[in-house]
Structures are given as structure tokens and as C-alpha cells.
Amino acid sequence: MSAASTPLGRFWADFRESRVAVAALVVVVAIVLLAVAAPLIAPQNPYDLGGLSLLDARRPPGHVGSGGYIHVLGTDAQGRDLLSAILYGLQISVQIGLMAGCVALAAGAALGVTAAYAGGMVETVVMRIVDLQLSFPAILLALVLVALLGQGKAQLVTALVAAQYAYFARTAYGAATAERRKDYIEAATATPLSRRRIVFRHLLPNCMPPLIVVATVQIANSISLEATLSFLGLGLPVTEPSLGMLIANGFVYMMSGRYWISVYPGIALIVLIVAINLVGDQIRDQLNPRLRR
Amino acid sequence: MWGGSAILPSPVALRCPAQRGYEGPVEAALITRESRTPMTGYVIQRCLQAVVVMFAMSVIVFVGVYAVGNPMDVLIPLDAPQDVRAFIIERFGLDRPLWEQYLIFLGNVAQGDFGRSFVYATPVLDLILSRLPATLELTLAAVLGATLIGVPLGIWAGYRPDAISSKSIMAVSILGFSVPTFWVGLILILTFAVYLGWLPAGGRGPTVEVAGVAWSFLTPEGLTHLLLPAVNLALFKLAMMIRLARAGTREIMLTDTIKFARAAGLSEATIVRHHVLKLIAVPIVTVFGLELGSTLAFAVVTETIFSWPGLGKLIIDSITSLDRPVMVAYLILVAVLFVTINLVIDLTYAALDPRIARGHAA
Numbered sequence: 001m002s003a004a005s006t007p008l009g010r011f012w013a014d015f016r017e018s019r020v021a022v023a024a025l026v027v028v029v030a031i032v033l034l035a036v037a038a039p040l041i042a043p044q045n046p047y048d049l050g051g052l053s054l055l056d057a058r059r060p061p062g063h064v065g066s067g068g069y070i071h072v073l074g075t076d077a078q079g080r081d082l083l084s085a086i087l088y089g090l091q092i093s094v095q096i097g098l099m100a101g102c103v104a105l106a107a108g109a110a111l112g113v114t115a116a117y118a119g120g121m122v123e124t125v126v127m128r129i130v131d132l133q134l135s136f137p138a139i140l141l142a143l144v145l146v147a148l149l150g151q152g153k154a155q156l157v158t159a160l161v162a163a164q165y166a167y168f169a170r171t172a173y174g175a176a177t178a179e180r181r182k183d184y185i186e187a188a189t190a191t192p193l194s195r196r197r198i199v200f201r202h203l204l205p206n207c208m209p210p211l212i213v214v215a216t217v218q219i220a221n222s223i224s225l226e227a228t229l230s231f232l233g234l235g236l237p238v239t240e241p242s243l244g245m246l247i248a249n250g251f252v253y254m255m256s257g258r259y260w261i262s263v264y265p266g267i268a269l270i271v272l273i274v275a276i277n278l279v280g281d282q283i284r285d286q287l288n289p290r291l292r293r
Numbered sequence: 294m295w296g297g298s299a300i301l302p303s304p305v306a307l308r309c310p311a312q313r314g315y316e317g318p319v320e321a322a323l324i325t326r327e328s329r330t331p332m333t334g335y336v337i338q339r340c341l342q343a344v345v346v347m348f349a350m351s352v353i354v355f356v357g358v359y360a361v362g363n364p365m366d367v368l369i370p371l372d373a374p375q376d377v378r379a380f381i382i383e384r385f386g387l388d389r390p391l392w393e394q395y396l397i398f399l400g401n402v403a404q405g406d407f408g409r410s411f412v413y414a415t416p417v418l419d420l421i422l423s424r425l426p427a428t429l430e431l432t433l434a435a436v437l438g439a440t441l442i443g444v445p446l447g448i449w450a451g452y453r454p455d456a457i458s459s460k461s462i463m464a465v466s467i468l469g470f471s472v473p474t475f476w477v478g479l480i481l482i483l484t485f486a487v488y489l490g491w492l493p494a495g496g497r498g499p500t501v502e503v504a505g506v507a508w509s510f511l512t513p514e515g516l517t518h519l520l521l522p523a524v525n526l527a528l529f530k531l532a533m534m535i536r537l538a539r540a541g542t543r544e545i546m547l548t549d550t551i552k553f554a555r556a557a558g559l560s561e562a563t564i565v566r567h568h569v570l571k572l573i574a575v576p577i578v579t580v581f582g583l584e585l586g587s588t589l590a591f592a593v594v595t596e597t598i599f600s601w602p603g604l605g606k607l608i609i610d611s612i613t614s615l616d617r618p619v620m621v622a623y624l625i626l627v628a629v630l631f632v633t634i635n636l637v638i639d640l641t642y643a644a645l646d647p648r649i650a651r652g653h654a655a
Binding site: 132135136137139140143144147148220224227228231232233234244247251254255259262263266269270273274277278281 | 346357358467468470471472473474475476479480482483486487494587591593594597598608609612613620624627631634635
């Protein structure tokens with residue numbers, strides 16, 4: 001308990017107690033590092049079409065291609081090295097997941113906290129819309145929005161944010177309605193501080209714990225949603241092959257037993273999502289006051 | 294929810310008469326009279342809200358779908374002569390302003406006419422109705438299967454939370470939540486269709502006509518076609534049912550009701566059947582109803598993978614081929630479905646707990 005002098009130190013000391021969660025965190029950090037460093041460590045640039053040879057297409061794992069190196073995970077229909085394609089795909093998935101998660105967090109938290117603090121008409125209208133949206137499955141909403149907005153990274157992130165901000169808004173609203181009745185908010189209101197300052201400097205920071213939990217889960221969800229949309233052919237354009245698209249491309253060849261094109265990108269995707277969810281589970285247990293020792 | 298069982302009154306139920314007596318008959322009468330008026334107001338208010346929401350959705354969907362591509366490019370061949378072009382534009386009303394198209398559409402919908410599909414050239418409603426049984430069959434099979442398997446597993450995991458079997462059940466449920474549906478579908482096909490060759494990889498197989506509707510589950514071969522997609526669709530629901538049943542069981546097992554029943558010498562099986570199952574039934578039935586709706590949306594992915602000819606495949610195809618009337622009709626029907634489900638749930642809860650109606654009317 002020596003390192004437990006700061007709140008963050010205490011949090012970390014608790015977190016370290018769960019071996020599964022620490023392992024999951026290591027996996028998440030490793031995958032993010034791999035994704036960021038993809039251009040440096042991948043044996044091949046999968047976007048450089050000049051470097052591809054159709055002679056190498058659909059080779060099983062372990063095949064030595066015309067490039068002179070071993071394709072550890074095999075190659076896809078265009079002769080791409082699958083390991084390289086997965087690393088670049090992870091980069092896109094992590095990027096989209098983080099972007100969508102953060103924008104949705106910011107938008108949802110601002111909306112929820114404002115609704116709770118303002119009360120009255122603003123509260124009723126905002127929360128009715130949020131509740132209505134929550135009753136619809138996120139995947140259907142994202143599907144329709146992507147169809148309406150068209151393909152592209154910005155459009156996809158917009159669709160994911162629109163499909164997910166409501167979860168943050170609901171959580172922030174719940175936390176903020178509980179917080180705003182507390183004395184410190186009343187005390188702050190009695191001082192000549194501006195309303196904006198009270199909401200963003202006093203109320204919002206105290207609503208963060210549940211929002212962080214929702215954020216980890218939603219980042220995993222948006223990665224999964226993006227993969228699903230790309231798999232259905234509605235996500236990113238073909239020039240930016242994410243993991244979902246790699247899996248979709250390999251689907252055709254799976255029937256003839258060439259499993260690796262779909263299976264390996266899928267495993268990468270699942271390891272990432274499961275690891276994020278495990279970390280999220282641990283954070284939720286730690287921040288849950290009912291389970292706190 | 295905490296009512297007594299058939300065998301033993303629970304301690305909570307034993308306490309209830311005393312509480313009622315404390316309230317007094319006059320006060321009880323006041324509560325009933327008061328709650329009757331807000332209830333009617335609440336029902337009217339919610340129904341009106343639902344109607345407004347449906348209209349808003351129809352406008353959003355219509356305007357939104359209008360923004361997708363230009364249907365003229367799809368409908369009219371590039372080398373079509375000018376008079377054919379004009380005829381098609383005239384026939385589909387594409388030259389009128391957007392609001393006029395919307396009003397015409399609304400008028401037609403009121404008569405049960407959702408327009409004609411650009412691609413299939415058949416009435417959209419017929420198209421949707423012909424695809425509905427396939428999706429319904431798949432959805433029902435998945436949700437029923439998930440409930441019938443998930444609830445007992447969840448009760449066991451909550452009954453013996455520290456057993457290794459319970460921990461493995463929970464690990465499976467975490468996987469069920471995390472692993473994307475489409476990937477599970479691929480693995481199922483790879484394992485059971487490609488390598489083992491036990492089950493077909495896609496399609497509906499032979500169907501039997503009952504009451505003018507084709508069903509797959511009535512033929513043995515149709516059942517084998519149904520199995521893989523149903524399992525695929527059920528996995529996520531299974532994980533949820535397990536978690537729900539486990540959480541409920543754990544909570545109930547710690548209450549005095551269970552201690553009392555045990556002290557009375559009831560067998561463990563009787564306790565689980567009469568106390569635990571009865572008390573967790575309410576949330577499970579609620580979720581079951583909710584899930585039937587959302588599974589319709591999830592079916593989009595499963596139907597695409599297994600080429601199951603249902604609504605989900607229809608909407609994906611219509612998005613890629615810019616079949617506007619089908620998109621609009623599908624989205625509006627889904628909106629109506631969800632608004633109705635929510636309305637029914639809200640009203641049921643208000644009927645069960647009059648405080649909700651009073652709270653909203655105030």
C-alpha cells in the first residue's frame with residue numbers, strides 16, 4: 001500500500017490484483033503499439049500494388065513468396081502478405097474505434113450533463129430523444145447512416161458516433177442528476193462562478209468514472225461495429241482495407257478450404273475486442289461502489 | 294415481484310398485511326381514485342407521443358433515403374431514348390418536389406400501398422411479406438433456443454458461483470458478448486459445412502406451405518438449414534440470458550426467502566423451481582420480448598452470411614442497388630415495430646407500477 005498515495009496509484013494497486021486484467025491490458029497495449037508501428041515492422045506494404053505478385057496469391061501459411069521472405073500467415077487473393085495486411089488493418093480498426101469512442105464520449109457527456117444541469121424543457125427534449133434512440137439497435141442505426149452518408153472514414157466515424165453517443169448521454173445524465181444534488185455543487189452555485197464553469201469544471205469531472213467504463217466498452221463495440229459494416233461492404237472504401245474487409249474478401253475462398261484469409265484477421269480482431277472488454281470489466285468492478293471493499 | 298410462493302408465504306409477504314393495515318382503508322381508497330385519472334392521461338399521452346414519433350421517423354427516413362444516390366441512374370438505361378426516360382420519371386413521380394412525393398407516399402401508405410420495388414417491379418408490401426416468414430422463423434428459433442439453454446445455465450452459474458463449471462459458463466458468455474456475430478458465422482460454416490460437411494452452408498432448403506406461407510422448420514432438411522444460422526444468431530442472446538439469469542439468481546439466493554425455505558426443509562430442486570425461477574421470470578420475459586425486436590435487426594448480418602432469404606438480406610440488397618421504396622418501407626416498418634414494442638412495455642410497466650403514471654402526469 002506504499003504506492004497508494006495518489007488516487008491513480010490506489011487505482012493501479014487495485015488493478016494489479018487481477019492477473020487476467022493485467023494480461024489483457026498488456027495485450028491491448030501491445031496491439032496498439034503493433035498497429036502504430038505497422039509501417040516499420042510489416043514485411044510488406046499491402047497498399048503498394050506494385051509490390052504484389054499474383055503468383056503469390058492465396059498461398060497457405062509458411063509459403064516463401066517471390067519477395068524472398070516467408071509469408072507466416074499466408075497470402076490473400078491479391079498476393080498480399082496477410083501478416084502485413086492484418087497489421088495495417090489493426091491500425092485502421094484502432095484508429096476508427098478510438099476516434100468514434102472519443103467523439104461520442106465528448107458529445108454524449110456534454111449533452112447528458114447539460115440536460116441534467118439545465119433541467120426543464122432542455123432535459124425533457126434531450127432525454128426523450130436519447131431514450132428513443134437507445135430503444136433502437138445500434139447496428140441498424142449505423143447501417144442506415146452509412147448507407148445514407150456514403151463510404152469514407154469521416155462518414156463511418158459519424159455513423160458510429162451517432163449510433164453510440166446516446167449510451168454516453170444516458171450514463172452522464174444519470175451520474176450528473178445524482179451529483180448535482182450534492183452540497184459542493186450548491187456551494188459552487190452560491191459563488192459568482194459562471195454556470196459553464198460549474199458544469200465543466202465541477203460537475204463533469206465527478207461524472208467521469210462511469211463514463212470511463214462505458215467508454216472502454218464502447219470503443220470495443222465500435223471496433224466490432226466497424227468490422228461488421230466493412231464485412232457487409234458498407235464500411236470503408238476498398239482503398240483502406242480494415243480487418244472486416246479482409247475477412248469479407250476471404251469469405252469466398254473459405255468454401256474451398258483456404259481458411260487463413262478470413263480466420264487470421266478474425267483472430268486478431270477478437271483478441272483485441274476481448275482484451276479491451278476484460279480491461280473494461282475490471283475497471284467497472286473497481287469503480288462500482290457496491291463492490292468496493 | 295416479492296409475492297409469496299404456492300408452498301410458503303415469504304417473509305416479505307408475511308409483512309405485507311401489516312403494512313396495508315397501517316395505511317388504512319381511507320388512504321388506500323384515495324390512492325386508487327387518484328391513480329385512475331393519471332393512468333388514462335398517461336395512456337393517451339404515450340399513445341400520442343408514439344404517433345408523433347412515427348410521423349417524425351417517416352419524414353426522416355423519407356428525406357434521408359431521398360439523399361441516397363439518384364434512382365434515375367438505376368432505373369433508366371443510359372442509352373434510353375428521351376421519351377422512355379420521361380415516361381419512367383413521370384411514372385415514378387420523380388419530377389415532383391420532395392414534399393409532394395412524401396404526401397403522395399403517405400396517402401398511399403394509408404391505403405396499405407408502399408409503392409413498387411424499382412428492382413423487382415412488385416409491390417413492396419408483398420415483397421416484404423414474402424420475406425417476413427423466413428426472418429420470423431430464424432429469429433424465433435434463435436431467441437427461444439437462447440432462452441431455453443441460457444436460463445438454466447445462468448441459474449446454475451448463480452446457484453454455485455464458485456464451481457469451475459460456473460466459471461466456464463461465464464467465460465463462454467464473455468466470449469459470446471465480445472466475438473462479432475459475422476465471424477462466429479464464418480467459423481460455423483468453416484467447421485460444420487466445409488470441413489465436417491454435416492450441415493449446409495446457406496439457403497433455406499425445402500419449405501412446406503402452411504396457411505399459404507412457406508416454412509423451413511417443418512422438413513428435416515429445412516431444419517438442418519435452419520440450425521447453423523439460428524445458432525449464430527442465438528449466441529449473443531445466449532450470453533445475455535446467462536448473465537441475466539445468473540445475476541437474478543445470485544441476488545435471490547442471498548435473501549431471507551431462501552433461508553426461510555431451506556429452514557422449512559424444502560429440497561434444493563423445489564427452491565430453485567418455485568422461488569428462483571418464479572422471481573427471475575419477470576425480467577427474463579421482458580428481455581425476451583425486447584430481444585425479439587432487436588434480433589430482427591441483428592438478423593441482417595446472419596442472413597447475409599448464410600444467404601438466408603429474409604428481410605435482413607432484402608434490406609442489404611436494396612441498399613446496394615438503391616431500391617428506394619424497399620428501403621423506405623423496411624425502415625418505416627422497423628420504426629413502427631420498435632415504437633409499438635416500447636409503447637407496450639411502457640404501458641405494461643405503468644399497469645404494474647402506478648407510481649410511473651403518476652410521476653409522469655405530475
